[in-house]
Amino acid sequence: MSAGQVLAVAGISVGLLAVSVLGGLVVVPAVLRAAGRTSAGEAASADAGPSPEAPDAAAVLRGGTWIGILERLAVTGCLLAGFPAGVAVVVAVKGLGRYPEIRDNPGVSERFVIGTLASLAWAGAAGLLGLWLNGLVR
Numbered sequence: 001m002s003a004g005q006v007l008a009v010a011g012i013s014v015g016l017l018a019v020s021v022l023g024g025l026v027v028v029p030a031v032l033r034a035a036g037r038t039s040a041g042e043a044a045s046a047d048a049g050p051s052p053e054a055p056d057a058a059a060v061l062r063g064g065t066w067i068g069i070l071e072r073l074a075v076t077g078c079l080l081a082g083f084p085a086g087v088a089v090v091v092a093v094k095g096l097g098r099y100p101e102i103r104d105n106p107g108v109s110e111r112f113v114i115g116t117l118a119s120l121a122w123a124g125a126a127g128l129l130g131l132w133l134n135g136l137v138r
Contacts, residue, residue, distance in 0.1 A: 012134055016127070020076040025068075027122050028119050035114045056107070061111060061115075071090055091116075
């Protein structure tokens with residue numbers, strides 16, 4: 001690989017790491033807001049439970065924005081580095097780290113799952129786009 005190609009791959013990778021982090025700051029909250037909306041049937045149900053956008057859920061899962069940023073960096077970085085198994089490590093660390101909050105506050109588990117899946121999907125898409133742009137995936 002020539003020096004120009006190495007610089008191109010590095011530039012694409014850095015750009016997609018930024019897209020992963022910054023885009024996730026928009027996408028994940030939008031998904032959580034959409035999940036927080038209830039249909040008329042759900043709103044009438046007595047056991048509808050707390051919304052994933054409820055302030056108490058966000059308070060229990062404090063630090064979620066920073067954790068999400070680091071999660072997206074790690075997932076996109078693992079994919080770009082050709083280490084997809086690293087994604088499993090990221091998911092495991094996040095799940096184990098949040099387990100006490102989720103165990104003690106069952107109402108926040110929905111927010112955790114929805115936010116994590118939205119963040120992972122966004123970061124994974126950015127990583128795969130980077131691999132495709134760098135010519136490593138067809």
